[in-house]
Amino acid sequence: MVTKEECFKQLRDVIDAVLSTVDDNGNPQSRIIDIMHIEDDKIYFLTGRGKHVYSEIINHPKVSYLSLKDNKSIRISGEAHKLDDQKYWIDLIFENNPFMNNVYPGNARYILEPFCIEDYEMEFFDLTQKPIFRQSFKFGDVEITVKGFEITDDCIACGTCQASCPQQIPVFVEDKFEIPQEHCLHCGLCYENCPNSAIVKRE
Numbered sequence: 001m002v003t004k005e006e007c008f009k010q011l012r013d014v015i016d017a018v019l020s021t022v023d024d025n026g027n028p029q030s031r032i033i034d035i036m037h038i039e040d041d042k043i044y045f046l047t048g049r050g051k052h053v054y055s056e057i058i059n060h061p062k063v064s065y066l067s068l069k070d071n072k073s074i075r076i077s078g079e080a081h082k083l084d085d086q087k088y089w090i091d092l093i094f095e096n097n098p099f100m101n102n103v104y105p106g107n108a109r110y111i112l113e114p115f116c117i118e119d120y121e122m123e124f125f126d127l128t129q130k131p132i133f134r135q136s137f138k139f140g141d142v143e144i145t146v147k148g149f150e151i152t153d154d155c156i157a158c159g160t161c162q163a164s165c166p167q168q169i170p171v172f173v174e175d176k177f178e179i180p181q182e183h184c185l186h187c188g189l190c191y192e193n194c195p196n197s198a199i200v201k202r203e
Helices: 004-014 052-059 086-096 106-111 160-164 189-193
Strands: 018-022 028-032 037-039 042-048 062-069 072-082 112-126 133-139 149-151 171-173 176-178 199-201
Touching (some): 004 037, 004 072, 037 086, 160 189, 189 199
Antiparallel strands (some): 018 062, 042 112, 072 112, 149 199, 171 176
8 A cells, every 4th residue: 555645755756757748740749857846736847838848738738747766656647737827836846946946047947837737647556566566546536547457257267367467466256266456467468368258358
């Protein structure tokens, strides 16, 4: 089990993260943009008005953030929106991230615009454990995306799913196997190898 506070701490400890957007041609674009501030479960970052990423977010506000530390990743998926009261947010973020003064000294900082992600899904994924561990959180007006696989009542309890799973996580409960979702890799080996087609993708 991991808490949202622990996830936020990692995001601020690492700061550097990959922000992915979509350009006007539908092509994915990724770059390093620091997570500059977290307040009331909201994620804040800055970018310059002249940059492609600025217009990409304005035109296509759905974004994804990915942070990685010691094989523990945190992925944020949601919508970013530009904030009003630009000077207040720029000054606050520069106060909390003084290294930014070396990049944008003086009034040069006001070429930047503050953005906030407040409606989003956050997934923590830990590869250092065995079995692996994942946990999702939702913030604001979003739903957690259902992923992975589940075993239906067509299960004949042969154990093929457990034997083929890289983490051996399917467990026998009463008269059938079940997949602990917090430990599932989502790789699909159980799905491909089930002799009775009793495993389906979660929708």
